[in-house]
Amino acid sequence: MNIKARIIDEPGFERMLRRLAHEILERNKGSETIAIVGIVTRGEIIARRLAKMIQDIEHRELQIGFLDITLYRDDLRDNLKQPILRGTDISFDVTGKNIVLVDDVLYTGRTVRAALDEIVDLGRPATIQLAVVADRGHREFPIKADFVGKNIPTSPDEEVRVLVKEIDGEDAVLLVEREGGKA
Amino acid sequence: MPLSSRHLLGLDGIPSDDIKLILDTATSFREVLERPIKKVPSLQGKTVVNLFFENSTRTRISFELAERRLSADPVNMSADASSVRKGETLKDTARNIEMMKIDMVVMRHAAAGAAHYLSQVVRANVINAGDGAHEHPTQALLDMYTIREKLGTLQDVNICIVGDIAHSRVALSNIYGLRAMGAKVSVCGPRTLIPAEIDRLGVRVHYDLDEAMAGADVLNVLRIQLERQDRCFLPTLREYSQAYGVTPERLARAKRPIVVMHPGPINRGVEISADVADGEHSLILQQVLNGVAVRMSVLYLLGTAN
Numbered sequence: 030m031n032i033k034a035r036i037i038d039e040p041g042f043e044r045m046l047r048r049l050a051h052e053i054l055e056r057n058k059g060s061e062t063i064a065i066v067g068i069v070t071r072g073e074i075i076a077r078r079l080a081k082m083i084q085d086i087e088h089r090e091l092q093i094g095f096l097d098i099t100l101y102r103d104d105l106r107d108n109l110k111q112p113i114l115r116g117t118d119i120s121f122d123v124t125g126k127n128i129v130l131v132d133d134v135l136y137t138g139r140t141v142r143a144a145l146d147e148i149v150d151l152g153r154p155a156t157i158q159l160a161v162v163a164d165r166g167h168r169e170f171p172i173k174a175d176f177v178g179k180n181i182p183t184s185p186d187e188e189v190r191v192l193v194k195e196i197d198g199e200d201a202v203l204l205v206e207r208e209g210g211k212a
Numbered sequence: 213m214p215l216s217s218r219h220l221l222g223l224d225g226i227p228s229d230d231i232k233l234i235l236d237t238a239t240s241f242r243e244v245l246e247r248p249i250k251k252v253p254s255l256q257g258k259t260v261v262n263l264f265f266e267n268s269t270r271t272r273i274s275f276e277l278a279e280r281r282l283s284a285d286p287v288n289m290s291a292d293a294s295s296v297r298k299g300e301t302l303k304d305t306a307r308n309i310e311m312m313k314i315d316m317v318v319m320r321h322a323a324a325g326a327a328h329y330l331s332q333v334v335r336a337n338v339i340n341a342g343d344g345a346h347e348h349p350t351q352a353l354l355d356m357y358t359i360r361e362k363l364g365t366l367q368d369v370n371i372c373i374v375g376d377i378a379h380s381r382v383a384l385s386n387i388y389g390l391r392a393m394g395a396k397v398s399v400c401g402p403r404t405l406i407p408a409e410i411d412r413l414g415v416r417v418h419y420d421l422d423e424a425m426a427g428a429d430v431l432n433v434l435r436i437q438l439e440r441q442d443r444c445f446l447p448t449l450r451e452y453s454q455a456y457g458v459t460p461e462r463l464a465r466a467k468r469p470i471v472v473m474h475p476g477p478i479n480r481g482v483e484i485s486a487d488v489a490d491g492e493h494s495l496i497l498q499q500v501l502n503g504v505a506v507r508m509s510v511l512y513l514l515g516t517a518n
Contacts, residue, residue: 100253
């Protein structure tokens with residue numbers, strides 16, 4: 030991995046998540062009606078952190094679920110490597126909730142499109158809002174995040190990596206050179 | 213990590229990683245089956261032909277539901293309604309279907325090896341839904357899924373298959389699959405229905421059911437095929453039932469927790485008593501539910517691999 034820049038370091042990561050937690054609470058006037066849904070794998074970790082911060086601020090249990098959008102991907106038939114299913118785990122009724130969808134990087138918007146379709150199959154939420162750690166641009170669908178950790182303008186041959194302690198041993202946001210492959 | 217084969221023809225020689233992948237993936241589909249909208253778009257645009265040369269209601273419906281819940285388009289063809297009656301060969305049937313641009317074929321056929329043959333003459337993915345007395349891999353996979361769900365593992369679990377082992381594709385697929393996953397398998401039935409040298413597949417043979425149950429965690433009870441009665445494998449059904457029928461008294465005598473499975477349809481009072489079939493030890497209805505999830509898993513893994 031050829032790192033071009035370390036955009037957010039560990040203390041910055043924590044402060045950024047804390048700001049997102051407050052923004053989510055401000056928009057929804059508290060945590061009463063919201064539920065957090067993370068997109069596996071890294072979105073799940075970030076969703077857990079955000080949920081914990083929101084609970085600590087509000088002193089109220091928060092519903093949290095995880096979404097595996099693999100079955101809803103639009104590139105299933107021409108994807109060369111078959112992805113492993115990790116499973117969706119949303120044990121509450123999404124109907125009437127303000128769902129805060131959480132992912133690490135917002136790029137083409139195709140993952141979010143799949144996630145929206147899957148959530149709608151589970152029920153009829155009042156709203157779905159999107160929170161991401163990094164928005165790197167290059168959207169292919171008309172999708173926009175409600176809560177953004179950091180806007181990072183990129184070229185197509187760059188990639189944004191969000192690292193989390195639970196998987197990678199450290200919290201960071203990196204700008205890296207794309208390894209081989211197509212842009 | 214995809215499956216190692218483009219087809220699912222049987223469990224003989226299948227890598228245990230493939231079985232594990234199918235069972236793990238089925239867990240995700242079990243969750244889908246609990247949703248208000250029990251359907252995902254994964255196989256949108258794929259056409260699956262269900263080619264049933266032998267009668268089957270349960271397996272065909274289970275496959276068709278699995279296909280629909282993955283958004284594939286199923287087409288059903290059964291033997292009595294088809295050109296097979298008019299003398300068409302399997303190869304010609306297959307070639308004709310192939311020209312209609314289909315992606316997958318699910319086939320049941322009375323001849324052992326029919327699915328294997330089909331996989332050599334068509335480009336579509338082939339799933340064996342039962343070929344003669346050879347294999348019925350999806351039934352064995354759903355049995356294994358059900359055991360794993362109930363007991364947490366297959367490793368070192370003692371499974372006894374009871375009944376007509378000689379004519380059973382369910383028994384054979386279960387033996388191959390369970391052995392690959394590290395389970396301990398035994399078979400039990402009258403001598404006329406146990407094939408010679410079955411022990412070479414690594415299974416223990418019992419002729420006494422109480423003796424077999426003394427070491428079993430799971431009984432997989434096979435259907436006695438009443439239509440085969442005229443060929444004198446059994447003196448009478450009553451005698452079979454007394455020697456090999458699974459009853460509450462037998463389960464109590466075994467002095468260990470035993471769960472009971474059956475691939476269906478059951479003959480109440482013959483191989484299994486009504487009290488056992490409807491009782492707390494029975495996983496029979498759970499098998500039916502898991503069957504759809506396991507078949508979705510197989511269809512998904514074959515249909516989305518390149």
